[in-house]
Every structure is written in C-alpha cells, then in structure tokens.
Amino acid sequence: xxxxxxxxxxxxxxxxxxxxxxxxxxxxxxxxxxxxxxxxxxxxxxxxxxxxxxxxxxxxxxxxxxxxxxxxxxxxxxxxxxxxxxxxxxxxxxxxxxxxxxxxxxxxxxxxxxxxxxxxxxxxxxxxxxxxxxxxxxxxxxxxxxxxxxxxxxxxxxxxxxxxxxxxxxxxxxxxxxxxxxx
Numbered sequence: 001x002x003x004x005x006x007x008x009x010x011x012x013x014x015x016x017x018x019x020x021x022x023x024x025x026x027x028x029x030x031x032x033x034x035x036x037x038x039x040x041x042x043x044x045x046x047x048x049x050x051x052x053x054x055x056x057x058x059x060x061x062x063x064x065x066x067x068x069x070x071x072x073x074x075x076x077x078x079x080x081x082x083x084x085x086x087x088x089x090x091x092x093x094x095x096x097x098x099x100x101x102x103x104x105x106x107x108x109x110x111x112x113x114x115x116x117x118x119x120x121x122x123x124x125x126x127x128x129x130x131x132x133x134x135x136x137x138x139x140x141x142x143x144x145x146x147x148x149x150x151x152x153x154x155x156x157x158x159x160x161x162x163x164x165x166x167x168x169x170x171x172x173x174x175x176x177x178x179x180x181x182x183x
Contacts, residue, residue: 019056022049023064032075035093042090043080044107046072047114054118065118073119085129087111089148104144105133106158113165127169130162134174139181156182 001012013021025034036045050072054065081087082098087108089101101107109130116123133142147157163178 015056016060016062019053019060019062019064022053023068026068026072029075031079031091031093032071033079039093040090041079041093043076043087044111044114046076046080047111047118050118051114069118073122076122085125087126102144103146103148104158105130105142106144106148106161108133109165110161111165113161113168116168123169127165127171130165131171131174143181 001014001018003010003012022034026032031041033041033043033046034049035041036049050065050068053068057063057065079091087101088098089103089107091098108126112123112127112130115126143155143158143162145153145155147154149157159178159182163175163182166172166174166178
C-alpha cells in the first residue's frame with residue numbers, strides 16, 4: 001500500500017505485510033474472528049480476509065493459511081453460524097449478541113463464493129442449503145428488496161452476489177437465472 005500526498009510517498013504495507021498483520025490479529029482475537037467495524041464481527045468479511053491470506057500465501061510462497069485454517073473453521077462454526085448451520089449476518093464483539101440476519105438468501109449464498117476456496121466441504125454444505133431454499137421457495141421472498149451493503153432498495157446486489165457464488169459453486173443454471181433477474 002503506497003500513499004501519496006503533496007508529492008510525498010509513504011509505503012505502509014505490502015501484501016505480505018498485510019497478511020502477516022492479519023495472521024497476528026486472528027491469533028489474538030478472543031472470538032477467533034475479526035471485527036471489521038468497531039464492535040461488529042461479520043463472517044462474510046472474515047471469509048474475504050481469509051481468502052486474501054490464502055491468496056497472499058500463493059503469491060509470496062508463505063504458509064500462513066494452513067496454520068490458521070483449523071482455528072478459523074472452528075471460530076466460523078462457533079461464532080459465525082447459528083445452531084442450524086446458517087450464517088449469521090454479524091455479531092457484537094462486546095456482547096456476543098447476533099441479531100437475526102437481514103438481507104434474505106444473499107447472506108447465505110454470497111459467503112460460499114469465498115468459502116469454497118478455503119473449505120470446499122463446508123462451502124458445499126452451505127450451498128446445498130441455499131439450493132434447497134431456491135428450489136422450494138418463492139425467489140421474490142428469498143431475495144429481499146434491500147441492498148445490505150448500502151441499504152438501498154433493490155434486489156440487484158442479491159442477484160449479483162448469488163450469481164457470483166453460483167458460478168463459483170459450479171451452478172450455471174442458478175447463475176443464469178440470477179443474471180436474468182438482474183437484467
């Protein structure tokens with residue numbers, strides 16, 4: 001990361017440096033997951049971060065992810081999922097409370113996009129639950145008309161994120177249906 005301002009340059013972190021910092025933070029975290037906003041732990045953000053650490057390993061010849069994988073999986077199952085195996089949206093790092101998940105099916109589908117590269121067996125379990133819901137329920141009810149990223153009123157983000165996850169999980173039919181609905 002190179003910052004520029006008024007002709008000056010600051011070199012803050014390299015990809016390897018960021019991955020090393022994250023590795024340290026995961027080791028120190030009481031939940032085993034990181035708060036990506038003050039007080040709030042989002043499993044999706046942690047999956048993105050973990051995928052970044054694994055990608056950094058591939059780019060830099062390091063082996064951080066294998067050392068983190070087992071603890072990360074345990075923390076994800078313990079802190080990032082409900083008792084029924086569905087992802088929570090977020091958890092308070094101060095109280096441990098995890099409110100009901102907003103956003104509908106996208107909160108279950110999109111994490112599979114990142115999880116598949118980290119823990120394919122767990123991603124398949126999660127995707128199976130998504131597919132079961134898509135096969136059995138009304139899509140207009142599953143895809144909430146709210147973008148949980150910016151709180152605008154649209155199903156577009158849900159369709160786009162689920163299409164990406166479907167492509168990652170090898171589900172061309174679901175991907176095409178989401179893209180058609182997105183159009």
